[in-house]
């Protein structure tokens with residue numbers, strides 16, 4: 001299928017593909033097994049300008065958009081979802097600054113993010129606030145020229161590795177969801193430390209860690225947007241980045257599919273390559289259909305986001321949900337095509353299948369996405385009446 | 386600090402075959418690459434640029450197509466590129482090549498000049514040192530590590546058969562480098578975008594005020610009388626097994642053919 005990529009887009013895809021093939025594939029099994037953060041790969045991504053893709057040129061980036069980010073994320077995900085999660089979470093943490101930062105904040109933070117000198121993380125989730133993000137209990141209390149942060153964020157991707165954290169905390173509990181604010185917190189801030197590092201089923205080349213605030217001192221100037229805009233910042237950020245999670249689903253599905261086809265062509269049973277059996281053929285055909293459909297939806301959604309449209313919440317939720325469900329389904333079926341070999345660590349399939357599961361959970365579970373999609377449907381249909 | 390790296394575009398030897406009738410290289414359809422040693426030279430220069438700050442020019446002598454090789458180095462991070470291309474340069478041997486490159490280096494100006502150890506097609510390893518001689522500056526060959534570098538001094542390791550030498554020199558200096566030196570970086574996205582647009586400067590013998598008689602085929606003392614592919618010997622025996630077994634087997638073969 002030709003998606004009519006322009007020269008720059010092809011170049012971005014090819015560069016990401018080369019990094020994936022040469023730098024990620026050879027080490028992905030080891031990163032997974034030893035649960036190692038991919039420091040060397042991050043350096044290569046930085047040197048290749050991959051972190052600056054979606055950052056405007058005036059701040060040292062390449063000035064591209066969600067679509068180009070999807071192309072890069074898809075290629076990285078085809079090789080390893082752990083690595084692509086570390087990369088994509090960086091964008092998730094950066095969007096609040098990009099979308100809501102003042103000129104000073106952008107000048108201060110974006111150039112180092114674009115060059116990959118500094119990594120970013122996004123901290124919303126807490127023990128009692130998962131899908132129900134409004135339940136966050138971390139507080140940011142104004143005191144003179146500072147906010148004093150108290151509370152614990154859990155399961156934060158890039159926690160500990162990142163230098164910059166965009167944190168959602170309650171500045172006014174009495175106002176409920178309207179009492180949350182978004183703050184930029186630098187690593188090394190007094191009263192800010194790291195807690196438990198999680199042991200995960202998959203994406204083990206990505207770090208997931210607790211952030212602990214015990215009277216964390218954050219300068220007042222580090223607020224993003226205004227007091228009380230925290231949830232708007234968080235929701236707009238997630239809307240913006242969700243197409244990237246969809247691209248992860250497409251990428252991991254594509255990677256698993258290629259393994260399965262190559263295996264089916266060479267595995268002989270009953271004196272024939274197993275690809276000659278119709279049951280296998282139909283599974284492979286279904287995988288190909290689902291992947292192409294998911295890719296088409298993710299690309300259209302990302303291009304819609306980049307078109308300057310404002311109402312992309314529904315379409316980015318649709319792209320995330322469909323493409324990540326495809327990621328899970330295709331990795332599961334691809335493993336089935338490979339039988340026992342697929343289940344062994346000698347092949348990348350078992351890792352791909354373990355990795356794919358997270359996509360249906362983070363950045364809003366696929367159940368929550370369906371809630372969101374239907375809320376929009378209800379609105380649209382009542383408006384049209 | 387000004388650095389010049391000399392690169393050569395070569396046929397990808399993993400793909401090269403020889404026409405047994407004419408005994409010449411079959412170049413048709415063989416992709417061209419940057420001489421692999423020269424990639425390490427470019428990386429060394431970029432490393433110095435990253436550490437000290439420097440202006441890096443990449444230089445090649447070759448046909449117009451060699452521009453592609455230069456653009457690749459721009460994508461890696463080189464500042465400028467110069468292509469020496471002129472009918473008068475055709476047929477240059479190592480003497481004429483080095484003579485021409487030296488004139489270009491003088492024309493552009495450089496504190497450090499870096500070459501690959503050798504080109505994988507010509508394989509003489511003469512061009513680097515010869516450029517230094519024409520420029521009347523010192524050179525250090527087989528550089529496997531840059532220990533330290535500043536604007537007025539460079540200390541390197543020179544790979545030897547057993548171990549290494551440590552050599553310190555004062556620029557201007559020419560280095561030739563081996564693969565052990567570094568890992569060439571990938572081209573960056575910004576580099577690739579710049580590489581697409583940049584104007585490659587082209588120089589001819591007129592720009593360098595070189596005398597015709599010192600150039601190309603005319604200026605080349607080397608005369609290639611014949612090129613041939615070594616005959617494939619088929620009657621080879623591989624002796625395997627433990628050292629003792631191999632020695633016993635070898636002795637019995639040598640006895641059988643009355644060598645011993």
Ligand SMILES: Cc1cc2nc3c(=O)[nH]c(=O)nc-3n(C[C@H](O)[C@H](O)[C@H](O)COP(=O)(O)OP(=O)(O)OC[C@H]3O[C@@H](n4cnc5c(N)ncnc54)[C@H](O)[C@@H]3O)c2cc1C
Nearest residue numbers: 122123124125130131155156157208361362363364365367
């Ligand atoms: C590896 C990993 C990395 C993460 N990285 C980050 C990060 O960088 N930053 C960050 O802020 N967060 C991060 N998270 C948190 C992630 O976004 C949450 O896990 C996610 O939003 C779901 O919350 P929960 O796990 O608490 O599930 P819960 O909210 O407890 O949900 C449990 C189940 O109930 C369902 N459910 C809940 N409410 C409803 C409803 N109203 N209707 C229908 N079904 C419902 C859910 O779909 C799910 O199946 C990460 C999580 C993981 C596992």
Ligand SMILES: Cc1cc2nc3c(=O)[nH]c(=O)nc-3n(C[C@H](O)[C@H](O)[C@H](O)COP(=O)(O)OP(=O)(O)OC[C@H]3O[C@@H](n4cnc5c(N)ncnc54)[C@H](O)[C@@H]3O)c2cc1C
Nearest residue numbers: 391392446477478479500501503504507508509510511512
């Ligand atoms: C098939 C074949 C046919 C040939 N035919 C002839 C012939 O007919 N007549 C003749 O006189 N010679 C001929 N030559 C020799 C050819 O001219 C040499 O290859 C050339 O002079 C460079 O020498 P080298 O390849 O040994 O490079 P080396 O000395 O091994 O290269 C060392 C380094 O010098 C630099 N360098 C070398 N060449 C260049 C360049 N052009 N531009 C920039 N930097 C460079 C690079 O940094 C390189 O790593 C032939 C060579 C081959 C392979």
